[in-house]
Amino acid sequence: MNGSGDHPVEPAGPGRPRDPQVDRSVLDATIALLVESGYQKTTIQAIARRAKVSAPAIYRRWATREMIIEDAIFGLESMGDVPLPPNTDDxxxxxxxxxxxxxxxxxxxxxxxxxxxxxxxxxxxxxxxxxxxxxxxxxxxxxxxxxxxxxxxxxxxxxxxxxxxxxxxxxxxxxxxxxxxxxxxxxxxxxxxxxxxxxxxxxxxx
CATH class of the missing domain: 1.10.357.10 (Tetracycline Repressor, domain 2)
Structure with missing residues (x-):
């Protein structure tokens, strides 16, 4: 599902190099928009404008805006490892x-x-x-x-x-x-x- 008029682009193949700075800019822009404008207005186009990247560049990394928002708010860092507290003896x-x-x-x-x-x-x-x-x-x-x-x-x-x-x-x-x-x-x-x-x-x- 992809809300607010966004149209997904087929993600690039696994061989395409990733720029971590673009990932970070997109996630930061998503967080800022959620706080300032709310969920419904946090669209792919709005995120792209805020992050100063193209919409296709976003879709090469995330299939839907929901996945971007999940990564941003749950700290998944673009589908990387889930951040969890370290184990101790207590x-x-x-x-x-x-x-x-x-x-x-x-x-x-x-x-x-x-x-x-x-x-x-x-x-x-x-x-x-x-x-x-x-x-x-x-x-x-x-x-x-x-x-x-x-x-x-x-x-x-x-x-x-x-x-x-x-x-x-x-x-x-x-x-x-x-x-x-x-x-x-x-x-x-x-x-x-x-x-x-x-x-x-x-x-x-x-």
Whole structure:
């Protein structure tokens, strides 16, 4: 799905060289437009004008504007690795870091502008959301499961996997709702409470 009159161009083949500066300019322009003008007005043409690049140059990198917006607000850096907190030897501290990381992205003014529009798009076009799942959700779920297995190495794998999925779903749903509705208000105390709940949930793994 590609809104606001934008018309996708066939992406270039894998051999075409990428200019990281163009990528960064496009993502920065997208964030600025989301904050200043809102989701509906953050079109490919508007992004191109703001970033001072051509629309075809954008389409060589991203198939749809939704993918640009997802990269910009979720920190995916043009389909690169998903940015995640490093593991430490303190499980509670790591869960707190994960919670803060998720909330920081969801509460950013650009994300607060974009997420309601993206959710509508995801609801009406499963393919758009499925791309996000493949690009970001699956590797993030795996990283979370790996961290939990470090904390409970003797746990039944199926139980650990089920708990990791539950924790991921809780992280996404709570931080997204909190971020969009309340921003950074009382963020430290709220993140502590969520981390406490997630830590207790891991303690139930058999």
């Amino acid at each position: 499980l509670h501290a790591d869960l707190l870091a994960w919670t803060r990381s998720f909330l920081e992205r969801a509460a950013h003014p650009a994300a607060r502008s974009a997420i309601p529009g993206l959710m509508s798009t995801w609801n009406h076009n499963e393919g758009v959301y499925e791309r996000l799942v493949q690009r970001a959700e699956i590797p993030t779920r795996k990283a979370l499961l790996d961290r939990i297995m470090l904390a409970v190495p003797d746990a039944e794998p199926s139980a650990a996997s089920s708990t990791a999925d539950t924790i991921f779903d809780l992280l996404v749903s709570t931080t997204m709702l909190r971020g969009v509705s309340r921003g950074y208000e009382d963020a430290d105390a709220w993140c502590e409470r969520i981390a406490d709940a997630l830590f207790a949930l891991i303690g139930t793994i058999d």
